Structure formats: structure tokens, C-alpha cells
Amino acid sequence: MTAISLALDPGLAIEAAPAPSAEAPFEVHELFFSRTDAAGIIQAGNDVFQRVSAYEWDELIGKPHKIVRHPDTPRAVFWLLWDTIRQGRPIGAYVKNRAKDGRHYWVFAIVTPVDGGYLSVRLKPTSPLLAVVKQEYAALAAAERAEGIAPPAAAAALLLRLGELGFADYPSFMSAALGQEIAARDKALGRQPDATGAMFEALSATAQSLLRQSEIIASAFASYANVPFNFRVLAAQLGREGAAISIISGNYGALSAEMQRVLARFVAAAQDVFRTINDGFFLLGTARMQRELRCFFAEEESEGDAGQSREREMALLDAQQRAYRAKALDGLREISRTAVDFEATCVEMNRLAAGLEVTRVMGKVECARHTHARDRMDELLGDLETFQRTIAAALKEIDTMNRDIQSRADGLLIGAAA
Numbered sequence: 001m002t003a004i005s006l007a008l009d010p011g012l013a014i015e016a017a018p019a020p021s022a023e024a025p026f027e028v029h030e031l032f033f034s035r036t037d038a039a040g041i042i043q044a045g046n047d048v049f050q051r052v053s054a055y056e057w058d059e060l061i062g063k064p065h066k067i068v069r070h071p072d073t074p075r076a077v078f079w080l081l082w083d084t085i086r087q088g089r090p091i092g093a094y095v096k097n098r099a100k101d102g103r104h105y106w107v108f109a110i111v112t113p114v115d116g117g118y119l120s121v122r123l124k125p126t127s128p129l130l131a132v133v134k135q136e137y138a139a140l141a142a143a144e145r146a147e148g149i150a151p152p153a154a155a156a157a158l159l160l161r162l163g164e165l166g167f168a169d170y171p172s173f174m175s176a177a178l179g180q181e182i183a184a185r186d187k188a189l190g191r192q193p194d195a196t197g198a199m200f201e202a203l204s205a206t207a208q209s210l211l212r213q214s215e216i217i218a219s220a221f222a223s224y225a226n227v228p229f230n231f232r233v234l235a236a237q238l239g240r241e242g243a244a245i246s247i248i249s250g251n252y253g254a255l256s257a258e259m260q261r262v263l264a265r266f267v268a269a270a271q272d273v274f275r276t277i278n279d280g281f282f283l284l285g286t287a288r289m290q291r292e293l294r295c296f297f298a299e300e301e302s303e304g305d306a307g308q309s310r311e312r313e314m315a316l317l318d319a320q321q322r323a324y325r326a327k328a329l330d331g332l333r334e335i336s337r338t339a340v341d342f343e344a345t346c347v348e349m350n351r352l353a354a355g356l357e358v359t360r361v362m363g364k365v366e367c368a369r370h371t372h373a374r375d376r377m378d379e380l381l382g383d384l385e386t387f388q389r390t391i392a393a394a395l396k397e398i399d400t401m402n403r404d405i406q407s408r409a410d411g412l413l414i415g416a417a418a
């Protein structure tokens with residue numbers, strides 16, 4: 001079937017059904033929502049949702065949301081969606097839907113838990129990321145069909161692909177995607193760019209470097225883990241003469257074991273900073289789109305809504321956007337808090353690094369006394385020096401970046417609270 005109008009007889013024009021490949025139109029400024037119960041059964045929505053889906057209200061209300069399911073959206077996406085919202089957390093996802101007349105439409109959906117079910121707020125995706133997502137979804141949906149991959153395994157494959165595309169995890173992908181969609185939408189609507197987006201990009205880039213530096217420290221530890229052992233071997237070879245070296249290597253070993261323990265907390269704290277930045281930004285974007293939807297819905301001319309009460313939906317949207325605004329502000333405060341926590345583990349790391357330095361200097365003094373083992377000791381002390389330099393340089397970088405994160409997060413908070 002094609003979307004052309006067949007004029008078989010000049011007086012008889014037959015409107016052919018739209019081609020399945022055709023897009024169900026909706027404008028960039030239009031926002032739509034639907035609300036479901038806990039099982040995904042549609043309870044309410046707005047006019048754009050009903051119009052774009054091409055169903056009548058009585059065909060939508062009380063029906064499972066999969067009524068608009070398009071087979072091109074991988075099952076992995078819905079598995080992730082349900083897995084997240086059932087845990088009471090919000091999620092953002094690109095979804096390709098199918099209208100009753102076979103036409104399709106892409107949305108970026110923000111689904112949040114709401115009293116008795118879930119709320120999905122959707123905007124038209126227009127950022128360059130959509131082209132990437134289309135390609136990824138096509139490949140994944142084809143693999144799901146051909147290989148019969150179970151949804152959890154397909155979701156793992158999607159996360160792996162996102163990793164290859166530079167997104168550490170799904171939350172960092174969805175928050176970057178929401179940011180890009182809001183920016184593209186603002187631009188298409190001729191609005192001033194939202195300063196928050198640029199702030200977030202800077203914050204996120206800094207947090208990524210911070211994570212990289214913490215990984216450098218972790219791998220420096222891994223590659224120099226045998227240094228205290230090598231010292232002990234040398235001390236044993238030197239016999240009684242090596243007693244002082246044995247003590248030094250013992251000190252070194254104890255300090256580096258402690259550092260190893262701190263390191264686990266340190267890396268986790270760095271990941272926390274990264275996580276809270278993504279969460280804070282996603283919540284901020286969610287709150288903004290919910291607020292816009294609330295205004296859009298208030299101005300929408302309703303044409304029969306299958307008995308749903310506009311006042312009740314309006315009140316619900318209002319409460320939801322207020323709740324998410326509060327969550328967003330909390331999220332921004334959380335960034336500062338995790339950055340402060342991270343700073344505390346940096347202080348601890350610095351203290352231990354200074355301890356290692358003292359031990360190394362003692363080793364150097366001892367080295368001067370052992371003329372016959374000097375070469376071997378020099379080599380070991382040289383290793384220690386490289387190791388300590390790597391750590392000191394990474395800690396210094398981290399300190400600067402962490403301060404930068406704290407001040408930007410505080411700036412965002414002041415801007416958002418205004």
C-alpha cells in the first residue's frame with residue numbers, strides 16, 4: 001500500500017492507507033503524555049497522544065500500552081524500562097511506536113513512577129543522537145529476532161554497545177540523550193540555549209577525567225604490587241645486613257596494603273561523583289519537561305477524552321513536576337556531597353602517599369650503606385619513585401578537578417533554585 005491518492009475515475013478518488021513506513025506527524029513543540037497503572041494499562045493521556053496514535057480514546061483507555069508497540073524497538077529497551085521503573089527509578093528511552101494506521105513515530109520518553117502506576121512524558125527527538133539510536137535499535141532488534149536472544153541478554157548487549165559508543169552505563173546515556181534532545185528542541189523552537197546543558201557537559205567531562213585518573217592510580221597499584229616483595233627478597237639475600245631494608249619493606253608493604261583498601265573506597269567515591277552528576281542532570285531535565293508538559297496540557301484544546309478528568313490529571317502532573325523539581329535540587333546537592341566525600345578519600349590517599357615517600361627516602365639512605373647491593377636497590381627504589389610520581393600527579397589532577405566539580409555543582413544549584 002502506498003500513501004498516494006488513487007484517482008481511478010475523475011469523480012472517484014480513493015484515499016489509500018498510509019504506507020507503514022510513513023511517519024505519523026507531530027510537531028517539535030508538541031509534548032504528550034500517558035499514564036498507566038502498575039501493569040502498564042493506559043489510564044489517561046493528552047490529545048496529542050491520542051491523535052498521533054490514531055486510536056479513539058475508548059480504544060486506548062484500559063488497554064495495555066503495548067497497543068502502540070512497534071517491532072523495531074528492541075525488547076531489550078522495554079526490559080530495561082520495566083526493570084528500572086519497578087525499582088521506583090525514572091528512565092529515559094528512545095522508543096519507536098506504531099499508530100493504528102500503521103504509521104510510525106519516534107519519541108524520547110521519560111517514564112517516572114507515580115501514585116498507582118507510571119507516567120510517560122514524551123518529546124519529539126531531533127538531536128543527531130537519534131540517527132545513532134536508529135542504527136543500534138535496528139541491529140539489536142534484528143539480532144533479537146534472528147537469534148532469539150532473551151531480553152536480559154539483549155539488554156546486556158545494548159549496554160555493551162553503549163559502552164563502545166562512549167557511555168559508561170545506561171544512566172549516563174539517558175542523561176546525555178535527554179540533554180541533547182532538550183538542546184535540539186530549544187534550538188528548533190528558536191529558544192535561548194539552556195545554560196544548564198553546557199554546565200552539565202563540562203561537569204560530566206571533568207568527572208570522566210576524574211574517573212580516568214582514579215583508574216590510573218588503581219593500575220599503578222596493580223603494576224607495582226610486587227615492589228615490597230622484591231625488597232623482602234633482597235633483604236633475605238643480604239642476610240643480617242639486610243635487617244633495616246626488611247623493616248623498610250615491611251613498612252612499605254603495610255602502607256601500600258592500607259592504600260589498596262582506601263583505593264577501593266576511592267574508586268567507588270569517584271564513580272559516585274560521576275553517577276550523581278548524571279542523575280542530577282537527568283532529574284533536572286525531567287523536571288523541566290514535566291513542567292512544560294503541564295503548561296502544554298493546560299493550553300490544549302480538549303476534544304473528548306474518554307471521561308478522564310482533566311482537573312485530576314492536571315493536579316497529578318503538577319504534583320509530579322513539583323516532586324521532580326525537588327528531587328532535581330536534591331540531586332544537585334548530592335553531587336556536592338559526593339564530591340566532598342571523594343575529597344576526604346583523596347586526603348587519606350595523600351596521607352598514605354606521603355608515608356610511602358618517607359619510607360622511600362629511608363630506603364635511599366639505607367641504599368648508600370649497601371655498596372654491593374646498590375644497583376639492585378637503586379632499581380627497586382627507582383620503581384618506587386615512578387610509582388609514587390604517578391600517584392602524586394594523578395592525585396594533584398584529581399584535587400583540581402574535584403574542586404571544579406564542587407564549584408560547578410554549587411553554581412548549578414544556585415541557578416536551579418532561583
Ligand SMILES: Cc1cc2nc3c(=O)[nH]c(=O)nc-3n(C[C@H](O)[C@H](O)[C@H](O)COP(=O)(O)O)c2cc1C
Pocket residue numbers: 034035036039040064065066067068069070073075078095097111118119120
Ligand atoms: C508509562 C508507560 C509508558 C509506556 N509507553 C510505551 C510506548 O509508548 N510504546 C511501547 O511500545 N511500549 C510502551 N510501554 C511499555 C509496554 O508496557 C510494553 O512493555 C512494551 O510495549 C513491550 O511489550 P511486549 O513485552 O509485549 O513486547 C510503556 C510502559 C509504561 C509503564
